[in-house]
Amino acid sequence: MDLTEIYETGKKALKERDIGFLLDGVETEFVMRNNRTVIDRFTFRQHCIDGTDPGTRCEVLGVELSTPVIMSAMTMPIPAIVDEGLMEVARGLKEAGSLMWAGTPIPQDLKKIVDTGVPLVANVKPFQDRKKMFGALDEIQGAGVRWIGVEIDAGQGTKVKDRQMASDCAPLSLRELEQIRKAVSVPLIFKGVLSKTDAVKSVEAGAEGIVISNHGAHTLDYLPHPFQVMDEIVEAVGDKTAVIVDGGFRRGSDVLKGLAFGASLVGLGRPILYGLAAGGGDGVRETIQQITGELIRLMSMVGASGPGSVDRAVLID
Numbered sequence: 001m002d003l004t005e006i007y008e009t010g011k012k013a014l015k016e017r018d019i020g021f022l023l024d025g026v027e028t029e030f031v032m033r034n035n036r037t038v039i040d041r042f043t044f045r046q047h048c049i050d051g052t053d054p055g056t057r058c059e060v061l062g063v064e065l066s067t068p069v070i071m072s073a074m075t076m077p078i079p080a081i082v083d084e085g086l087m088e089v090a091r092g093l094k095e096a097g098s099l100m101w102a103g104t105p106i107p108q109d110l111k112k113i114v115d116t117g118v119p120l121v122a123n124v125k126p127f128q129d130r131k132k133m134f135g136a137l138d139e140i141q142g143a144g145v146r147w148i149g150v151e152i153d154a155g156q157g158t159k160v161k162d163r164q165m166a167s168d169c170a171p172l173s174l175r176e177l178e179q180i181r182k183a184v185s186v187p188l189i190f191k192g193v194l195s196k197t198d199a200v201k202s203v204e205a206g207a208e209g210i211v212i213s214n215h216g217a218h219t220l221d222y223l224p225h226p227f228q229v230m231d232e233i234v235e236a237v238g239d240k241t242a243v244i245v246d247g248g249f250r251r252g253s254d255v256l257k258g259l260a261f262g263a264s265l266v267g268l269g270r271p272i273l274y275g276l277a278a279g280g281g282d283g284v285r286e287t288i289q290q291i292t293g294e295l296i297r298l299m300s301m302v303g304a305s306g307p308g309s310v311d312r313a314v315l316i317d
């Protein structure tokens with residue numbers, strides 16, 4: 001299956017199920033529409049004479065990957081899509097040389113996923129019950145994950161259309177983020193940064209990485225797409241912390257734009273679910289590999305030799 005077929009087959013399979021609503025966005029769905037509109041706004045400055053022969057290998061915070069295209073944090077609804085869904089996702093990502101990122105709920109079998117050899121990252125939500133949050137941090141750390149993510153943007157829980165999903169959360173303070181930093185020994189990533197202020201505070205609290213993200217339209221309505229805020233964030237902290245981006249990325253062209261804005265990795269949420277629904281672990285692997293193939297083809301024609309050398313100037317605003 002090519003990428004279009006994977007997406008169409010996967011979307012259809014998910015929409016036919018009870019879990020299909022999870023593909024929708026919060027309230028008016030502005031964020032979903034805006035994600036696509038903003039990504040589409042940028043075109044490429046072609047440099048085809050003396051084209052490059054680019055590679056996609058990269059290393060971020062001690063994790064070596066074959067591609068800068070990774071999974072965004074998700075657990076639900078993966079187990080309901082295919083049998084052993086989380087293990088299938090792990091296999092597909094491992095075969096593609098990518099990274100797996102678990103979300104809520106924290107999978108019970110984190111250790112089993114780590115044992116597949118896929119680099120695994122897991123998130124915690126800012127549970128109102130802070131004891132529960134610190135307990136979750138311990139549990140994740142004990143399983144051997146490579147990094148830990150904290151959903152700093154889930155202080156008001158999550159919401160899909162009018163349906164409140166996670167509701168047991170409360171915003172974290174800078175002091176609490178510093179306490180989390182002390183409790184965690186692996187690289188710490190704050191997910192859901194959308195302003196320079198939060199980016200600077202994240203670095204102050206000791207985050208080794210940030211995910212610039214609007215949570216795939218699952219938190220607040222009328223949040224911007226990361227590209228609307230990335231220049232100011234990357235300028236402020238781009239040399240102090242690893243920058244990851246997600247939200248609406250579907251093709252190699254989208255990924256190239258994310259790299260041009262200064263991200264070292266680009267996350268996929270729904271495309272992983274489409275790949276899994278369309279073809280199990282093989283569908284996940286194909287999704288990552290086909291997007292990576294598109295990225296290589298484009299990089300060679302904009303004068304980029306690899307993920308770390310995509311200049312902001314390749315974009316025509």
Ligand SMILES: Cc1cc2nc3c(=O)[nH]c(=O)nc-3n(C[C@H](O)[C@H](O)[C@H](O)COP(=O)(O)O)c2cc1C
Pocket residue numbers: 022023072073074075076077102103104105123151191213214215216217218246247248249267268269270271
């Ligand atoms: C079904 C679903 C479940 C998600 N669960 C989580 C989660 O548990 N934790 C989290 O930080 N983000 C979660 N997200 C957000 C993703 O990590 C990511 O930010 C977003 O999906 C990226 O946008 P995209 O789906 O357009 O690629 C979820 C997204 C979806 C679609």
